[in-house]
Amino acid sequence: MNRSLTFTPEELSRLSQEYLAEDHHEVLQNTNITFTVLVTVTYILFNVSRGFYAGRNGWEVWTLYPFSFICCLGICIQTFLMICIGGVGRHRAYWELNDPPVFDTYLKLQTALEFIYMANVAFPKICLLILYLRIVDGKVKLITKITMGVVITNYIVSIPTIVVLCRPFAYNWDKTIDGHCVNMMDVFRYVSLPNIVTDVAIVAIPFPMLYKLQVSRERKVGLFVTFLAGGLGIFCAIIRFVEYMREDWT
Incomplete structure (x- = not known):
């Protein structure tokens, strides 16, 4: 917005x-x-x-x-x-x-x-x-x-990025001064991508190891379901990204 x-x-x-x-x-x-x-x-x-x-x-x-x-x-x-x-x-x-x-x-x-x-x-x-x-x-x-x-790189880059979104910085909240902000929708759209990619990777990394575990099939399925449950946030992130691409709140 x-x-x-x-x-x-x-x-x-x-x-x-x-x-x-x-x-x-x-x-x-x-x-x-x-x-x-x-x-x-x-x-x-x-x-x-x-x-x-x-x-x-x-x-x-x-x-x-x-x-x-x-x-x-x-x-x-x-x-x-x-x-x-x-x-x-x-x-x-x-x-x-x-x-x-x-x-x-x-x-x-x-x-x-x-x-x-x-x-x-x-x-x-x-x-x-x-x-x-x-x-x-x-x-x-x-x-x-x-x-x-x-x-780590995404986090390090995000800090100066937040600082320069609006110039001068006080223009983030004080609209009476002379300043401007970048297109916030573009920021929302493209900052979301690295987060989605790393979320998917974090959920996927343990699966080869889980597949090789010498445990019963029932326990293995339970472990898979547990890790998949931890990745539910990915679906929310993807839905949010799709909405950012479809809408323009500027």
């Missing part, structure tokens, strides 16, 4: 009261609470399982895993703030009529969220790939290293 988009007085006057009265912030708040609890409980259970059942914990368990959890929690907190003080849940037109500065607050929170989101995408993948490197070998190990290289 073009960050400088605004409504003209004529457009605002044509909007119905029913449209302006729509308010979904409670649904969004409850959904965010649910995900916050799930993320926290999952991380607690992970640490309990590692403490009781893992023979050895690598350095990443005490560094990258906590950082990944903090990033996930950071997104949840940012979402709370965007709902509570950023106006999320109501139409933008409502805030332009009743409290225009709220949208500026939303844009500031959205800008901060972009940095947290990129870290939240990269570090959980790195954690999984480090785990893979300990249990794979040969060509699969090489593919794992290449995938990790793509993930």
